[in-house]
Amino acid sequence: MEPVFFARRAAPLSPALPAAAAPGSIAFDSGHASPAVLPDLTAEAEVALTRCRAEALQYGPRPGLPELRRWIAEFMQQDGASVNSENVLITNGAKHALELVCRALVDEGDSVIVTAPTYFSAIPILRSYGATFVEVEQDRDGMNVDALALLLDRRAREGRPRPKFLYDVPDFHNPTGVTVPLARRASLLALAAQHRIPIVEDSPYRKVRFEGASVPSLASLDDDNVVIHLGTFAKLMAPGLRVGWVAAHPALVARMAQLKTDAGSSPLAQRIVLEFCVNGRLPSHIRDVQRQYRENRDRMVAAMHRVLPELFFDVPSGGYYLWASCPEDVNGDDLAAQARQAGVIVIAGSRFYASADASHPRNRIRLAYSHALPDEIEEGVSRLARAFGTIAPRRHAAVI
């Protein structure tokens, strides 16, 4: 019997990520960590599985281990946010956190505000809970708040329901690398408070900063209790741990804990994270992460400038990604397909838009410099240049 009973709600999902690439391909598509910065966690695991065995191998409390919730609250306090343990819910990574926000807040047909472009893995999560999208254009300072204000006013005049929340990545945005400046953050928060729309601040890359000073997080600027902050140890320690968190109003935390049907995130993974943190290993590891990804970024930027001057991009001060614009007549989907043939995997910009709106630019691609080894990066960019040459041969020929 074919399973012909799929839910209507989840019907129009995005295709899954590209299948495994051909052997020898260079991966500029992935948010995987650099193999060079995967920490040695054997000592932490040893403690978890011996001294803490009865905790690590049983079901854990649904909201998370109390010590880890407290540690995360203090970590966020040091970053300026007024959060306590009761604001913190441990999750199986930040995507699971977003899913719990959807489970708690989204009914079929509700709308959610996103940037155009936005994080492409957020799109199918939101969609699978029946959300529709209100897209707001992004400029070099992030979501255009003036455009959002007009849009919300118009919706209010038309009597349309208030969007359930606004989703954004204010630090080293995925895919664009944009970090929202302080003034824009203040305007966004004021507008959200005025319209009573929660902001989901997805913040995986905040500490992955290569230069310049941090801008205060939305969570730390939140005087009106509108921010739902998502954090993760995936980029700070390792993705494979699957430990993240959401920091929010205690009523929402309680609700999400109730909806957290996983019988508690793995206490083994939580204990490993906690040991790493309380042993003081996190700060120096974050410095290693910053150093590695700065080197990776520098190698990619230099290579792009050298062999692909037709592509434009802002150099990000942190995060994992370059968001590159091709000449207007070069289609990002075509370039990504050609690049795959040439042995380098990049993601077409079209994948980062929640709607198929014809006004979205078609000439973008996203390159991740996080996963490839520094020496692979130049080769990967050379392959991309070859792929570009097959699509736009004359211009490319002119610059070699």
Add this chain to the structure above:
Amino acid sequence: MEPVFFARRAAPLSPALPAAAAPGSIAFDSGHASPAVLPDLTAEAEVALTRCRAEALQYGPRPGLPELRRWIAEFMQQDGASVNSENVLITNGAKHALELVCRALVDEGDSVIVTAPTYFSAIPILRSYGATFVEVEQDRDGMNVDALALLLDRRAREGRPRPKFLYDVPDFHNPTGVTVPLARRASLLALAAQHRIPIVEDSPYRKVRFEGASVPSLASLDDDNVVIHLGTFAKLMAPGLRVGWVAAHPALVARMAQLKTDAGSSPLAQRIVLEFCVNGRLPSHIRDVQRQYRENRDRMVAAMHRVLPELFFDVPSGGYYLWASCPEDVNGDDLAAQARQAGVIVIAGSRFYASADASHPRNRIRLAYSHALPDEIEEGVSRLARAFGTIAPRRHAAVI
């Protein structure tokens, strides 16, 4: 700002599990493992975090590690089921597997068939996806298939939509301990195939058998591709690993993998499980588990017969639970409340019914013998007897 925007769909959730019990309480409420059978996993973790570090600490493939999917397929083949790797999806435990089934199949207002009583953690999961319940009474052989047949015929005549699936725990049912005999399994499968209703076979306790021969699993009897089988390493190894699986039609597996927004279950936990299994430690560990829980069951049964002869129950041949009937005029909620005062935690039977239907018996309680140490079990039953005495003093006095 209070989060006043909770989704309608998830509104009528069950209360969370009881808060932490008073110190010194004896826990007969929990599906936690016995501390005596939590395995030493330090060697497996060492391998995962050194030789397999690049796998264990990165994002894993969404359907799970290929080697573990293959191992599970073979494990199920040895139990008579015709499954291959492509039928297997790794999840964060069996509850997560049920959640993925809901995400794939359930729209708000869809109905799901459950036994009365049923596994109480399944109720809020199903409900949070907007499912309504069709309850079918259970006898000593499991779900009453004749009653189900009549009910489905009536619904078909009335033109009501087909239930999305049927959920059951055929081996050592939670809470009743019932194992469905072969003939009943065959009738259930035939009826499901006739009405084209998938059966979700939740099977955490199948290997926790103390005596007698196994009955073939629904998955192994499934000639019509109606069974969605849920498995877990929580009861075979340790709950804290959060590794389970669903075995189903490849189209459903692909759909659930797409809806699995956790970026892959933890490859670290999967690798630890896999090392344990391929090193051949599972069979002897399962024997330890069987031995421990048999002892626990025997201690609880003997103590109950000695000090609480007013309560009736069938002695289960496996699993974690006694499902006890009090005299008709003793309310299970009252007894559970009194027991908590007396320092032993049991769960009122009322928690195991999906609806508040007045015809459900009110005089049941569930006792788990899994978690308490053998020496605590007698003391716990004595406390329960004292609590019972405060509710039904004369009868209790008469038997001491």
